[in-house]
Amino acid sequence: MAVPAFLLFAVFFLYPLSQGIWMSLTDWDGISRANFIGLRNFFDFFKDSRAIADIKNTLIFALGSAPLLNLVGLGYALLMNGKFKGKGIARVMIYLPAIISPLIMGYIWYMLLQPDRGFVFHALDLIGKSSLLGNWLGDYTACMVVLVLVNVWQYAGMTMVIYLAGLQSIPDELYESAKIDGAGFWDSFRYVTMPMLLPSIRINVVTNIIGSLAVFDIVMALTDGGPGYATETLSIYIMRMCYGSKTGYSTAVAIIMFFIILIPVMISMRLTREKE
Amino acid sequence: MNSAVNFMKHLAIILICAVCLIPFYILLILSLNKPQRIFYQGNLFVPDFYFQNFIDAWQKSHIGTAIVNSAVITVESLAIILIFGAMAAFTIARFDYKFNKFVFWLFMSCMMIPGIINTVPLYALMIRLNAINTLWGMSLVCATIALPSSVFIFTGFVKSLPREIEEAAIIDGCSWFRVFWKITFPLLKPSVAAVIILNGFGIWNNYAQAVFFLQDTKKHNIPQALSVYFQQFAGAHWNLMAATAVIAVIPVIVAFLIFQKSLMKGLTAGAVKG
Amino acid sequence: MKKLLAVLLSAALLGGTFSGCATSVSPSASSQPQGAASSEAGSQSDSGGKVTLKLFTGKIETIDVMNEIINDFNSSQDKITVEQEYQKDASNIIKIKFASGEVPDIMTTYEQGYVDEGKYLDLSDQTDWWSRLSAAMKADCTDVKTGKQYRVCTNMTMAGFFYNKDIFSELGLKQATTWEEFEKNLETIKQKKPGVTPWFIFGKEAWHLGHLIEFIPHGYIKQTLGTVGARKAMLDNDKEKLNFGAADGPMAVFAKDLLDLKDKGLINSDVLTATSDNCVQDFVTGKAAMFSNGMWVLSSLTDADPNIVSKIGFAPYPSYMPKSKSVILSAEDSGYSISATTKHKAEAIEFLNYLFKPENQKKYSEAAGAPSAFTDVQADWAPALLANEVTTALKSAANIDFTNEKPAGFSGDDAGRMVQDLLGGKYTPETFATAYEKAWNDGMK
Numbered sequence: 001m002a003v004p005a006f007l008l009f010a011v012f013f014l015y016p017l018s019q020g021i022w023m024s025l026t027d028w029d030g031i032s033r034a035n036f037i038g039l040r041n042f043f044d045f046f047k048d049s050r051a052i053a054d055i056k057n058t059l060i061f062a063l064g065s066a067p068l069l070n071l072v073g074l075g076y077a078l079l080m081n082g083k084f085k086g087k088g089i090a091r092v093m094i095y096l097p098a099i100i101s102p103l104i105m106g107y108i109w110y111m112l113l114q115p116d117r118g119f120v121f122h123a124l125d126l127i128g129k130s131s132l133l134g135n136w137l138g139d140y141t142a143c144m145v146v147l148v149l150v151n152v153w154q155y156a157g158m159t160m161v162i163y164l165a166g167l168q169s170i171p172d173e174l175y176e177s178a179k180i181d182g183a184g185f186w187d188s189f190r191y192v193t194m195p196m197l198l199p200s201i202r203i204n205v206v207t208n209i210i211g212s213l214a215v216f217d218i219v220m221a222l223t224d225g226g227p228g229y230a231t232e233t234l235s236i237y238i239m240r241m242c243y244g245s246k247t248g249y250s251t252a253v254a255i256i257m258f259f260i261i262l263i264p265v266m267i268s269m270r271l272t273r274e275k276e
Numbered sequence: 277m278n279s280a281v282n283f284m285k286h287l288a289i290i291l292i293c294a295v296c297l298i299p300f301y302i303l304l305i306l307s308l309n310k311p312q313r314i315f316y317q318g319n320l321f322v323p324d325f326y327f328q329n330f331i332d333a334w335q336k337s338h339i340g341t342a343i344v345n346s347a348v349i350t351v352e353s354l355a356i357i358l359i360f361g362a363m364a365a366f367t368i369a370r371f372d373y374k375f376n377k378f379v380f381w382l383f384m385s386c387m388m389i390p391g392i393i394n395t396v397p398l399y400a401l402m403i404r405l406n407a408i409n410t411l412w413g414m415s416l417v418c419a420t421i422a423l424p425s426s427v428f429i430f431t432g433f434v435k436s437l438p439r440e441i442e443e444a445a446i447i448d449g450c451s452w453f454r455v456f457w458k459i460t461f462p463l464l465k466p467s468v469a470a471v472i473i474l475n476g477f478g479i480w481n482n483y484a485q486a487v488f489f490l491q492d493t494k495k496h497n498i499p500q501a502l503s504v505y506f507q508q509f510a511g512a513h514w515n516l517m518a519a520t521a522v523i524a525v526i527p528v529i530v531a532f533l534i535f536q537k538s539l540m541k542g543l544t545a546g547a548v549k550g
Numbered sequence: 551m552k553k554l555l556a557v558l559l560s561a562a563l564l565g566g567t568f569s570g571c572a573t574s575v576s577p578s579a580s581s582q583p584q585g586a587a588s589s590e591a592g593s594q595s596d597s598g599g600k601v602t603l604k605l606f607t608g609k610i611e612t613i614d615v616m617n618e619i620i621n622d623f624n625s626s627q628d629k630i631t632v633e634q635e636y637q638k639d640a641s642n643i644i645k646i647k648f649a650s651g652e653v654p655d656i657m658t659t660y661e662q663g664y665v666d667e668g669k670y671l672d673l674s675d676q677t678d679w680w681s682r683l684s685a686a687m688k689a690d691c692t693d694v695k696t697g698k699q700y701r702v703c704t705n706m707t708m709a710g711f712f713y714n715k716d717i718f719s720e721l722g723l724k725q726a727t728t729w730e731e732f733e734k735n736l737e738t739i740k741q742k743k744p745g746v747t748p749w750f751i752f753g754k755e756a757w758h759l760g761h762l763i764e765f766i767p768h769g770y771i772k773q774t775l776g777t778v779g780a781r782k783a784m785l786d787n788d789k790e791k792l793n794f795g796a797a798d799g800p801m802a803v804f805a806k807d808l809l810d811l812k813d814k815g816l817i818n819s820d821v822l823t824a825t826s827d828n829c830v831q832d833f834v835t836g837k838a839a840m841f842s843n844g845m846w847v848l849s850s851l852t853d854a855d856p857n858i859v860s861k862i863g864f865a866p867y868p869s870y871m872p873k874s875k876s877v878i879l880s881a882e883d884s885g886y887s888i889s890a891t892t893k894h895k896a897e898a899i900e901f902l903n904y905l906f907k908p909e910n911q912k913k914y915s916e917a918a919g920a921p922s923a924f925t926d927v928q929a930d931w932a933p934a935l936l937a938n939e940v941t942t943a944l945k946s947a948a949n950i951d952f953t954n955e956k957p958a959g960f961s962g963d964d965a966g967r968m969v970q971d972l973l974g975g976k977y978t979p980e981t982f983a984t985a986y987e988k989a990w991n992d993g994m995k
Contacts, residue, residue, distance in 0.1 A: 016397035138822030228971030400650035
């Protein structure tokens with residue numbers, strides 16, 4: 001019964017993919033005839049300083065984004081796990097950003113953060129503190145921080161929901177017996193909550209690694225990879241190469257990117273499994 | 277002591293919610309400002325309550341058609357994902373064949389392949405299938421993209437279900453196919469909500485594929501319609517753009533409110549055990 | 551048993567997929583110029599014998615007027631139906647269309663690479679069109695390599711400095727012809743009007759910075775080598791003539807001048823985050839004295855403030871290199887090409903005949919806010935005051951056009967992102983020039 005799913009996948013993914021892989025071995029520019037050039041595209045990639053810088057950008061984004069998303073999501077989940085009035089509404093609000101199209105999100109965040117003009121600037125201006133808002137989107141270091149934070153803001157709700165589900169599947173008896181054994185808050189967190197959360201941690205870590213390393217929408221919407229190439233990530237590079245008359249090369253980069261994502265995913269799956 | 281902690285906790289929650297809501301609030305303010313007002317001119321927090329924007333936005337953009345299109349695409353793709361995904365997950369979870377393992381790992385690794393690699397061949401394929409500018413074609417593409425992650429979720433869930441009932445039914449002479457539809461599928465309900473929420477909004481907001489496969493204005497989905505509309509005004513009518521965005525966001529929020537309770541149940545019941 | 555069958559079936563299918571890739575639609579097969587049966591999915595005849603023409607456009611400002619003209623055309627006869635498709639990223643999306651064989655019958659995108667591949671229909675024999683087009687525009691539509699025409703440009707567009715005439719007359723400033731005068735003007739504005747940005751650059755948008763390169767350093771090359779000479783130098787990548795990398799070459803001097811203005815505070819401090827919307831807002835509210843842009847910005851300006859028209863002045867780019875003149879862009883715009891593989895050549899030409907009728911071109915020109923390229927079309931494309939302003943500016947400076955001969959792998963946006971890096975302090979003028987030369991050469995490959 002896996003066949004219908006497999007068939008659909010084979011037709012709309014594997015079949016085009018196989019041609020895509022073929023393309024990565026050619027010098028096709030999207031216009032003229034393609035010539036088979038073997039693995040030259042793959043070698044060229046590592047000689048391209050812009051590509052190397054983009055790998056760095058992508059890794060920095062992922063190293064900031066994936067752990068932060070997990071920490072913030074877990075923090076939210078711990079906060080929201082208790083019983084209090086308006087719990088349902090609060091959860092909805094926190095999840096809300098995740099369901100909005102990045103297209104709209106980009107416009108709004110730009111209007112919020114733009115130096116000298118945005119909403120935050122005007123709001124701070126009201127209390128005479130407008131100097132607090134730096135030129136973050138135009139600064140070569142700060143713009144990456146902004147991207148990470150906006151990404152965390154948008155998807156922390158998603159991470160939270162999965163952690164919440166994990167928290168709620170932990171039976172209360174475990175906490176009670178830990179209490180009887182004299183465990184404090186930290187002990188029960190360390191010896192009860194964390195091990196029981198492992199499945200949620202695994203899902204979150206893996207999806208956040210994939211999502212962060214493949215980040216595209218939010219960067220395009222907010223900084224367009226700029227200023228200069230400061231926030232250009234690998235997926236943007238692939239897109240620009242694909243349309244910039246290096247179509248064959250861009251598919252080769254996509255295959256390289258697959259391995260860049262695969263390695264940390266495999267490692268984190270291993271790590272979370274061994275402790276299980 | 278305890279009440280102080282409680283107070284801090286509540287304060288933190290209120291702050292977090294506020295941070296999450298700020299952009300929506302700004303969108304709403306802009307959508308209610310008169311056209312003459314430039315951004316935050318005058319005051320920041322109180323809009324003009326100019327509801328004409330919504331009427332204009334509705335009439336000038338094709339957002340109404342786009343909402344219907346997005347809804348059709350989302351429902352169709354989700355139906356495919358749920359049925360095919362659940363069937364595949366059931367097989368993978370219950371039968372330890374090499375092919376099943378292969379399919380599972382294939383799906384997992386394809387989650388990590390950047391979609392752009394497929395663009396040109398997929399476009400050529402869609403033309404040969406006469407699927408350009410059709411909602412069904414778009415639905416199939418969206419379903420394919422979301423299939424791996426839903427198989428992942430469903431497989432985890434099926435594994436957490438007891439095998440005994442199914443085995444009893446087999447002994448009674450039921451085929452595996454009937455067992456799946458009569459016994460297992462109804463039990464999957466909780467994780468269905470999870471799959472819907474985790475994939476549905478992505479499909480609703482799909483832009484990367486829509487650009488290629490939905491070219492006709494009558495077939496535009498929401499992001500396509502919005503981006504054309506935003507472009508056409510080139511920033512000169514922020515109030516109308518904001519109003520259109522608000523209209524586009526409302527159905528998503530309503531859908532989320534409907535599904536959010538079952539999402540929590542579904543995730544707790546199975547997904548995170550995978 | 552059933553399972554085994556399924557496995558075998560799928561294995562067979564999978565095998566088919568992979569072996570299929572080598573033979574069927576490999577990129578080389580799909581990019582063959584003609585002949586393949588699937589190469590023209592773009593146009594089909596429906597059962598009634600009616601022909602459907604697909605028209606692909608990236609021109610947002612003409613969507614509505616084109617729909618109007620298309621509707622008139624569709625109802626004026628019963629053989630042809632024209633369908634318009636607009637895409638924001640038209641120049642990217644057309645590549646996917648060409649690559650997969652789904653080529654629209656008529657399109658507004660035009661690229662040298664496709665000319666070289668023979669993707670456009672030769673329109674040289676359409677003498678009715680060319681006799682109506684101004685000589686300069688016909689020259690702009692002509693492919694340098696073959697001397698033939700593969701597109702018809704219906705309009706002209708101009709780019710230069712928009713400036714606030716009120717501020718200029720209040721401070722007694724005149725249009726600058728040299729960079730020294732230009733810088734002096736900016737300094738006067740900064741001193742006398744502290745709240746006003748002398749030159750507003752909206753550098754968030756890479757295309758705008760790319761245009762500055764296109765108009766100022768490339769403008770210098772085009773002006774000194776002449777239109778045809780510059781095109782040839784760029785096509786052949788004649789390094790001596792282009793001289794991009796030299797420390798006293800057009801790139802380094804441009805970079806130095808721009809950094810100078812930045813250091814002196816003569817451009818907006820938020821140059822890296824400002825958008826064209828910001829620019830329009832600041833200009834109509836008197837907070838920006840001048841900015842560089844093309845005529846296409848006009849409708850945004852008048853949308854933001856209908857009274858702005860009387861204040862708009864239009865000036866050429868001052869000369870910034872020794873022995874050069876000030877330049878202004880006067881280029882072809884809104885080009886229409888026909889696919890070389892269309893099955894409906896006659897119908898496509900019939901539609902273009904209709905579109906090019908003087909009364910339709912008048913409408914079109916006025917909607918696009920650009921003067922018509924046809925000599926027999928008298929359109930009020932802009933308020934008379936501004937149109938005069940533009941005509942005067944065109945006469946006062948060397949007219950240049952867009953560079954279509956740029957390397958395929960180095961777009962205007964790429965150049966713009968290099969200017970962002972320059973403004974962000976990543977380059978000195980000298981390293982900027984060498985980096986530009988390297989990017990240009992790499993893009994040629």
